[in-house]
Structures are given as C-alpha cells and as structure tokens.
Amino acid sequence: MQQITKSLVQQVIRPRTQESHKGNFGRVLTIGGNQNFGGAIIMSASAAVYSGAGLVTCATAPQNFVSLHARLPEAMVVDYQDEKKLAELIPQMDVIVIGPGLGTDATALAVLKFVFAQVRPQQNLIIDGSAITLVAQEKLALPQAQIIFTPHQMEWQRLSGIPVTQQTPTKNQAIQQKLAATVIVKSHRTEIYLPDSTIMWQNPVGSAAMATGGMGDCLTGILAGFLAQFSADRAQTILAAVYTHSAISDQLAQKQYVTLPTQIIAALPKYMAEMAS
Numbered sequence: 058m059q060q061i062t063k064s065l066v067q068q069v070i071r072p073r074t075q076e077s078h079k080g081n082f083g084r085v086l087t088i089g090g091n092q093n094f095g096g097a098i099i100m101s102a103s104a105a106v107y108s109g110a111g112l113v114t115c116a117t118a119p120q121n122f123v124s125l126h127a128r129l130p131e132a133m134v135v136d137y138q139d140e141k142k143l144a145e146l147i148p149q150m151d152v153i154v155i156g157p158g159l160g161t162d163a164t165a166l167a168v169l170k171f172v173f174a175q176v177r178p179q180q181n182l183i184i185d186g187s188a189i190t191l192v193a194q195e196k197l198a199l200p201q202a203q204i205i206f207t208p209h210q211m212e213w214q215r216l217s218g219i220p221v222t223q224q225t226p227t228k229n230q231a232i233q234q235k236l237a238a239t240v241i242v243k244s245h246r247t248e249i250y251l252p253d254s255t256i257m258w259q260n261p262v263g264s265a266a267m268a269t270g271g272m273g274d275c276l277t278g279i280l281a282g283f284l285a286q287f288s289a290d291r292a293q294t295i296l297a298a299v300y301t302h303s304a305i306s307d308q309l310a311q312k313q314y315v316t317l318p319t320q321i322i323a324a325l326p327k328y329m330a331e332m333a334s
C-alpha cells in the first residue's frame with residue numbers, strides 16, 4: 058500500500074496561467090439533495106466552487122433553490138427532475154457528481170437512471186452516497202464513463218458484498234477490478250483503488266475531527282473541482298483531492314476539536330495557494 062504525499066499534491070496544484078478564464082477550469086454538475094438532504098448537495102457544489110471549478114451547476118429538488126442561491130451564488134441551479142434541461146446540460150460537463158443527499162426513493166432512482174443513460178464515455182462520473190446504495194440495491198448496470206465510486210465502509214459493503222470487518226486490500230481490489238472503476242473506500246485511513254494500476258494507495262492524513270455528517274459530500278466536490286481543472290495525470294489528481302480534503306482538516310484540527318465540512322470548504326483556496334507556491 059503506497060502512501061499519498063504532500064509533494065504529489067504540489068505537483069497537481071499548479072499556479073494558474075494569467076491569461077486563463079473560467080472556460081479553462083472545467084464544468085461540473087452536482088446532482089442530489091432531496092427535500093431532507095439539501096445540505097449534502099450544497100456542500101458538494103460549494104467544495105467544487107471553492108476548489109476552483111470554472112463553472113458549477115447544481116441539479117437538486119426545487120425546495121433547495123433558495124438556500125443554494127443564498128449560500129452559493131456562484132452556482133447555477135436546475136430541478137433534478139427536469140429531464141429536458143438535464144439532457145441539455147449533461148453533454149457540456151467535464152465532471153458529474155451524483156448521490157450526495159439524493160435519497161433512495163423512486164424519484165432518486167429515476168434521476169440516477171436518467172443520468173446513467175445520458176452520461177458520455179469520456180466524462181468523469183463521481184458516484185457517492187445514496188447513489189452507491191441504489192446501484193447496489195437495484196443491481197444497476199454501470200454506464201460507459203470514467204467512474205469514481207466514493208463509498209464509506211458501509212456503502213462499500215453494500216456495493217461489494219464484503220462485510221466491513223473483512224474489507225482487506227486484496228478483496229477490495231478484486232471487486233474494484235470487476236467494477237472497472239476507481240474506488241475510494243473511505244475510513245480513518247482511506248484507500249484508493251485505481252483502474253489500469255495494481256498499486257493501492259492509502260491516505261496518511263485526516264483524523265476523527267472529520268467524523269461529522271457532510272464530510273464525504275464535501276470530498277465529492279473537491280474531487281470534481283480538481284478533475285475539472287487540473288491537467289496532471291488523472292490518477293494523481295484524484296489522489297491529490299483525497300489528501301487535500303484531510304490535510305485541510307489536520308491544519309484546522311491543530312486548534313479545533315471538530316472540523317466542519319463548511320470550514321474545510323472555506324479553507325480550500327488558501328491551502329491550494331500554499332500548495333501552488
């Protein structure tokens with residue numbers, strides 16, 4: 058198991074070319090947030106914006122529009138059940154996140170199936186939270202796309218069939234290879250399994266200060282923001298995003314007992330400037 062290093066992160070997060078514009082930093086669509094879990098998709102979209110994605114759109118339940126606009130005016134918003142608008146938007150995207158706060162009811166399943174039918178092979182598709190649970194429960198066939206699953210150990214149990222206590226690297230990798238996707242198994246020491254590579258990676262940073270609801274939702278937005286804008290190797294970009302999420306928490310945890318997802322989001326621009334200098 059190889060450890061992610063700070064120097065890898067410094068290779069990914071580079072100073073911006075001064076002539077660049079928002080079109081150079083990618084388009085992200087975050088999909089989720091039912092009427093009970095609006096905060097999850099707001100945190101995902103916020104992390105994408107604060108990590109530097111060029112343009113971010115959030116597809117969510119209409120009940121979340123006002124709060125999303127108030128918290129994050131940089132993001133555009135669309136009803137996640139509006140299939141006509143989603144069909145127009147999806148082909149324009151570099152990265153799509155689906156799942157934070159999506160829920161597992163019939164509406165959620167319909168949204169997920171629609172997105173799976175529309176996504177293009179070259180697009181990054183980050184499948185998180187409720188969407189992982191639905192893929193497992195409904196035995197959904199995966200679309201042709203650059204898929205990244207971000208399960209915590211219980212979601213990985215649902216998707217892989219491996220009980221939490223038996224999730225060894227070898228077993229995890231065997232299922233990841235069958236899925237032919239990137240798998241980020243989140244825990245105290247998150248593990249990353251990449252397609253086209255037998256090297257398994259571990260995140261050496263992060264602490265129990267991160268054990269609070271919304272922390273994984275936040276990670277999906279950082280992954281999306283990084284994949285949208287950075288030109289480094291895709292695997293390195295994914296590893297750098299995982300490390301950054303936890304390293305920011307470690308910085309804050311020097312003076313805080315818990316580190317909230319919204320605080321990690323707010324600290325992204327400063328941390329990224331440190332890494333780029």
Ligand SMILES: NC(=O)C1=CN([C@@H]2O[C@H](COP(=O)(O)OP(=O)(O)OC[C@H]3O[C@@H](n4cnc5c(N)ncnc54)[C@H](O)[C@@H]3O)[C@@H](O)[C@H]2O)[C@@H](O)CC1
Nearest residue numbers: 094095096097156157158159186187209210211244270271
């Ligand atoms: N503010 C919000 O709107 C929030 C919405 N959330 C959404 O709620 C939905 C359900 O997700 P949940 O994860 O809460 O529920 P799940 O039922 O999928 O998983 C939680 C269960 O897994 C267990 N578990 C075992 N190992 C774990 C590990 N390493 N990390 C985390 N849990 C572990 C927990 O003890 C708990 O019983 C998702 O769509 C998620 O995005 C959550 O992110 C919480 C915050």
Ligand SMILES: Nc1ncnc2c1ncn2[C@@H]1O[C@H](COP(=O)(O)OP(=O)(O)O)[C@@H](O)[C@H]1O
Nearest residue numbers: 209243244245263264265268270271272273274
């Ligand atoms: N004790 C811990 N040590 C290190 N990282 C942790 C710890 N507890 C939680 N995390 C991190 O917080 C995130 C939690 O993700 P997840 O369970 O999906 O949260 P949510 O669904 O509530 O947003 C993961 O990135 C995980 O690695």
Ligand SMILES: [Mg+2]
Nearest residue numbers: 186209273274
């Ligand atoms: Mg989660």
